[in-house]
Structures are given as C-alpha cells and as structure tokens.
Amino acid sequence: MKPAPVAYRRPESLDEALADLAELGDRARPLAGGQSLVPLLALRLAQPEVLVGLERVAELRGADLDGDRLEIRAMTREAELERSAALPPLLGAALGHVGHFQIRSRGTVGGSLAHMDPAAEWPALALLLDATLTVASARRGRRRLPAASFILGPLTTALEPDELLEAVTMARPDGRFGFAEVERRSGDFALVGAGCHRGRVVVFAAGPRPQRLPGVEAFLRDGGAPGPELQRRAHAEIEARDDLHASAAYRRQVGARLVDQVVAAAS
Amino acid sequence: MARLDAGTAARLARGGGRYLADLRVPGCLEAAFVRSPLPHARVGAARFHDGRGLTAADLGLHPLVATGPGLAGAPWIPLGGGRARYVGEPLAVVWAADRYQAEDLVDAAQLELEPLPPDEPLHSQAPTGVLFETTLEGGDVDAALRAADLVLEGRFHCARQTPFPLETRGVLAHPDPGTGVLTVWTSTQIPDLVRAGLARCLGLPEARLRVRVPQVGGGFGVKAHLFAEEVAVAALALRLGQPVRWIEDRQEHLAASAHAHDAVVRLRVGVTREGRILGVDADLTADVGAYSIWPFSASLEPMTAASSLFGAYAVGALRCRTRARSSARCPVGAQRGVGVTVGVHATERMVDRIARRLSIDPLELRRRNAVPACPWTSPIGRALDSGDYPRLLATLAAAAGYDALRAEQHRARAAGRLLGVGLALFNEHSGTGTQDYRRRGIDTIPGWDQSRVRVPADGRIEVATSAADAGQGHADTYRLLAAEVLGVAPERVEVVEGDTDRCPPGTGTFTSRGAVGVLESLVQALRAAAATDLAPGTDIVRRADAEQVYPSGAHLAVVEVDPVGWRPRVLRYVAVEDCGTIIHPEVVAGQVRGGVAMGIGNVLLEEHAYDADGQIQTATLLDYLVPLATDIPEVELHHLTSPSPRTTLGSKGVGEAGTIGAFGAVANAVADAVAPLGAELDTLPYSPQRIFAAVERARAGLPPARPGQ
C-alpha cells in the first residue's frame, strides 16, 4: 500500500495551477485534502505522473457565508466551515455526517464535489440547494454549471482533466429543512440518505449519484403530506443499487422512510 | 496482592510501545510479496525486474503437514509451491531498499498464471475438498429425540472474519555470518512453534535459528500460526546474507493473514414441554479456506465449535458430525474464542428459540437446563472442573435488574420501539494440554509449557516463560506473582518472554494458556525458587502440562434496533465472569472489556465477502467494518470465583470469555428486538441489511433465509 513514484508541484496561484494542468492534461491530478486521493494512490488505483498540490493557491481558499448568496471556494476545509458562526444550520447538519473530525480537518468542499462519491454529502447538498459550480481552465476560461449538470455519475463529473473546480455558490439555505441518513457506524459513508429544503427533495447514497425526486416534489406542491402515500411515491422513484453493505431493496425502503422524515422535518 | 501502577497501559496508550516496525537494523532490506490475483491457478515462469524476486521453488521451501485422526493430510505450502490457491496468496518475494521500491518491483513482476477450473481440487490429498471429518457422540441421541415432546430445528451461520490486531504482522530476519545463526524477529504468539516450523520449511537444524518477539500489538489468535511471509523472509535473508524485513499492511492483513469462522451449524434439539433439553443432534461444516493451516490444522474450528455446543447445559445426549471443507479463500485459523464462538452462537440462539416456542422466559429456560453442579462430565467427555452455573444466572439477573428490564422492554414495545434483551450462558475450555491435543488428533502442538527462574550475578531475578505476550500484560501479572511468591520487590523481577535463546521451550500463548499451563509452570518454578536463598546462580526450570479447565460466564446485552434504518445498537452490557482465582484484576477487566468489544464487532459488523469469481471484496477498512469506540457501551463487570482444582492457584484464563459471551448475548438481543415483527436471525453479522431482509421475509410469510442470503 505505497504509491507508485509521482512528481509533486505546488503552484502559488490559480493561473499557475491552471497552467500546470493545461501542460500536463490527464497525466496530472489536483491534490486537495487528500482524504480520497491519497488512499487511491496508496492502493495504486490512481497512478498520475504529477500531483498538483492546491494548498498554496490563495484564490481557492475561504468562504463568504454572510450574505444572501453563499460562496465557498474549493479549498475550504470542512472543519473551517464547522467553526464558522455564519454556517447555515442545514450545512452544519450535513457536515456532521462527513467522516470523522480528523477527515473534516483535511477534507475540502471542492475535493468532495470533484471526487463525486455517490454516498458523499456535498454533491447531495449541491443538488438540494441548486448550487452553481464555477470551474476554470487556462484554455477555456470559466464555466458556471448547475449542480445537476456538474454531477454525472459515480466518481464522474463534468470537470475536464485541465479544469479546476473553483467555487460553489448557492442561495443561503434559510428556513426549515430536513436532513437524515443511515450509516453503519458513526462517520461512515451513508447506506442511504435524504434531504429536503424549500420543496426540493434529494436522496443520496442509494444509486449512482444523488437524485432529486420530482414525483415526490410534485406531490408536495399539490398539497401532499408525509405518510404512506409519500413513502410509496418515493419508493417507486428512488434509483437504487446493490453493494456489499445493503441491497437495492433496502435502500428503496429505508430511503423512502428517510424522505418521509426529512419532508416532515422541513414542513 | 500488591498492585502495580498503570504504567504499562499508560506507556502503550501514549505510543511508547516498541514494536517490530520500530526495530532498527542497519542495512536492512525491505521485502514485498507478489500475490495471486486469481483464486486458483498453476504458476508458470516468473520474471522479475533486475532478477530481484524469488519463488517457492527458487528458495527450496518445504511444505508442512499436520496429521492426525480425521485429517486428510493436505499440506500447508509456503508461497504455494507452484500453485495459487486463493486471491492474495503470496507466490514470490521481492526486495529493495525500501517498501516503496519493493512495491514497484511487485508491479513489475511477471508471473505466468494458468487459471484452473473452480471444481479442480486444491489438494490431491483431498479430492472431495474435505480436509477434516469426524463425529463426536455421547449418550443415545436418537432415543433422546424420540422421547422428546418436540424436536426443534435451526441452522446458524457465523461469517468469515479476521481477528484484526492493531499491529499487523511483521518479520525481520537477521543472519549472523559469524555464528551461522539466523535471528528471526517476528510478531508472533508462538515463538517455539515458529522456530520448529521454520526449521522444517528451510531444512535447517533448530539450533541455527533464534526466534525473538518484540512487543506485540495484539494477536487475538491470528499471530498463532506460521506464515509464508515468515518463511520467505527468513529464506531470503539467508540467501542474501543480509537483514530483511517485511511489515504487513492492512490490505494484506485483511486478504491474506488468517481468517476465522465461516461455519454453518445445523441443530435438531429434542425438548420436553417443560423445556428440558433431552438431546442434541448437530451437523457442522466449516469452510477453512485454501489450507490446513499450520500448526492447528483444519480441525481447529470444526472441532472446537462442535465440542462447545450446549457446553453449559446438562444435556443427556449429544452428537455432532463435523467437517472442514477447503475453498479457494484465505486459510482459516484461530481467532479469540476460536470455534467456541460459533458453538455458543448456535447454542444460545437455539435456546432462545426453544424458549419462544414454549413461551418460557429465556432466563427461566436456562435455569432449567444449566449444568446443576460441578464437577460434571458431558456426554462427549468434557469434564467441567469447577463453576456454578445456577449462580451465574442468579448473579446476572440481580446485577442487570432482569425483571425490571423486561418490564421496560414491554413498555418500549408498546411505544413502537424495537428493544431487545439477550442472554448467554457459556463455558469454554482453556489451557489445552498434551493429552487434549493428542485426543483431538493434533500432533503439531506440544501442549506443555515451561518457566524458568534465574538469579544472575547482579541479583536481578529473571523470570522466563514459554509464553509470548501479545499485549495482554503478562509481564505485569507475572512480575506481581513472582514478587509475592518470592517475597521481593516487583522492581527486582525481570520478566522475559518471546526469545527462544533465553526462554525454556513450550507451546506459546493462545487458548488463555497464560493463566493456565504457563502460569502453572511459573508457580511451580517460583515455589521451588522460594525454597532456596535466591543466591546468584539459582536456576530453576519447571514444566507443566495443563489439564483443560473451564472458565464460565453469563452475559446480558440490551440492544435497540432503529425501526427506520434497521441499525442495531448495544445500549447496555452486563458480564458475570468466572475465571477462577483472579490474579490481576485490571488485566482481567481489560481482557473482558476488549473481548466484549471484539464480540460486538463480530456480531454486528464484521464480515469478509468474496464475489463469484473468488475475489475478496473486503480488503480495505472501507468494506471490512470493525467496531469503533462509539459502538461499545460501558461493560458492567461482575465476578464469581470458583477456583479450579486443576491449577495450583485456581485460575482458569480469561482471554476469550468476553468475545464468546457476546456471540450469544448480543445476537440474542438483536433477535429479541425484532422478534415481535416475526423476523428470525441466524446469519452473522446481524447487519441492517440482514435485519431488513428477515423482517421482509416475515412480512411476506416466507421461511427464514438460508445462510449466505
């Protein structure tokens, strides 16, 4: 469990980082908190020739949490957000489920979104809160993508090899919300999870990517309330997969129950 | 008895331990292993970068065979000897200046592998795949079942698991060209057996080998085997004339150290309407993986599991047909509680099932069937030396507030909560001796132990035993004891273990031997020494061959299952232990607490899985889930003390009881929590998925799932 030989660059600015990626293409991988990438390197499942460390890129650090629109830049560590008094309660509730504090003190918001683990909280939050992701490259400049177009599938996003995720922005999530998940041990990736805010409903860790439930949302718009009918609709709508820890049937049943819970909490 | 301060524990907790990976030997090379990507294959030509790689044939390694009644005589073969028999099996060793470069060489190695069909036998000695088979029988089982009012059936499956010490395995071999002696430092529980096995694999006289054990960060059974990596690193160091080491990583540990369990127990139990258990007819199959592991052989898990069935109950007749089958998976070896955990899981789940069927409270049913008084001999010849089973139950009921708990459970259920209470009554055999091993047909393990008390010229008192501490705290226990028996200050006593040059040979540390056979030899040596004036030059060796003794216990767990996500949580744990005379209370408490934690993980979380292509699915900690601190409640610990008449001090060993009890109590508590939904649980671990599936089957009116589903 030792990485293959790999070179390391540490650019001091965003332009420099983007230039490195433009030069190296898919021979390079950006390194953020390393909490997902380093294990992949150690298992030799990822073998880039060069790691481009983003630690010194000042433009990628920090978050504006005070206004109506939040901007969280990619290299913001989860622990930094947790320490901020301005952090909206919904984000706080979800963050508490991201690994353990050791993981959150290294792991970054951008790293989590770029990694796109289907069970991760950040992609689900981005979808739930209709976030906009800003990505940049030396050649094509900036693109702004809604979460739904950024998130493609397990470990797959709209990012090109020469692109960096710069920041995620979203309207401040005020008001009532629901966020719940089931994990086997505290700190584990969820077996299945759900969130609800302002009539939007998202299930995650069930299928290949976080999923909005338009049928359930329509039911709620039409005055539907938590209960068996809502659970039935959620159950029919959830895209679920089998893995070692739970079956698709489990994920649909428990996911539907969590949807019921989070809708109740948000209304 | 004098108390030592908590010095050892505090030092270890602060990172002050010095383990195998902390040994510094100048010029030491680092080895890594080329491992099989296929479950079963013939190994052809091998090519290594720069020629830095050697196979079993290159190294001329010899296989070892454990023979005995019921065993097929299939060999254990270091580095596969031209065949790969499971994914992750080491097939060749490479070396470099550091581990990074060594892994680069592993990547560059080219091993021709010709896949073999899955039905091709792994060993020619066992064409049907049965590595071991026997039947234990006592009393007239058929008559007992005929006389019963009711015969209940059950089928219980324990998952494949790994003991998972915090410190993985590791070995450092250091040749001394001057003396011709190869010193092999290894993280093991059995230094003498490792030396014996190494000598045979390498074709060297034992005198050319010195096995030394540094501080060990946990063994739990997995370090009580000889491993291919130990043999290969020793052979490589001899070949290169240079020190070489290998430190196991976690992935190697999960995929290719030794697994445990993976056993299916089928029971037919005859009972009267009043709940008296008359007879048990059992059938047990253990999947022991690719090899008959050395030194314990393929008989280990099936024999211990079979002989522990209904061990705490006065059953008149018992039969168990048992066998070990091979499969292209990691070999199965010892894990804390060995097969007793398997036997107790099946027994205790069955006892609860009988209670439910007859509408008798589980505690009451246990009272009616518990061994009434000791000594007591079971139909299959287990001669319980001591213990008071009715009192264990009474003490547990009082300590836990059993009636109040049931009342609370009643209220919780009415409020829609899934709250369960689970009990376990059990015993285990510990300190297995020469006769026991021979009877079981294991000829590879001596069974006896030795201790030596020596007074060098400087006046220190050196106490050496044939055990090897794996983190249990032998040194503390033995130092206290020596100080007391000899009437000297503990500081004067130096405890030496794990060095084949300085310690008298013996068997090692497993089946809680440290408080039985090893201790027996130590007590005798100390008493003989106490009769002298302890003058410099004193040198006394005593050998003891333990008779099996039977620690016992009764445990209770309270578990709540989340009715939304089906996640079980242990809310409370009460343990009543009877390990005979307690020599060191803190060490005993630590053993029980740690044992319970391990048992909780085994019952709720831990499971190895292989896919249809024989690939292991659980080689990282993302998928093999061990318990975290948040999964373990405070263990409320109570003691009964029935000294064993078979040991001088009356101690019986306590290394495994915590784990064994949890296999009954936690499993029953989860099952009890979901019993109102009609769900039947019988396959460990009782994960959210299995609980969900059992509830769904009950809703659909289907019979319980077959193991594996």
Ligand SMILES: Cc1cc2nc3c(=O)[nH]c(=O)nc-3n(C[C@H](O)[C@H](O)[C@H](O)COP(=O)(O)OP(=O)(O)OC[C@H]3O[C@@H](n4cnc5c(N)ncnc54)[C@H](O)[C@@H]3O)c2cc1C
């Ligand atoms: C034990 C453990 C438990 C965990 N549990 C959870 C959990 O419950 N929930 C959860 O959500 N996560 C969990 N994680 C994952 C953790 O949150 C990761 O840290 C996170 O997913 C990745 O963030 P990182 O900053 O560490 O990224 P890295 O590991 O450094 O990078 C991840 C990937 O993103 C790419 N990348 C990083 N930054 C950028 C960028 N700015 N632009 C483009 N690409 C980029 C990298 O090249 C790499 O491919 C767990 C991790 C561990 C080790």
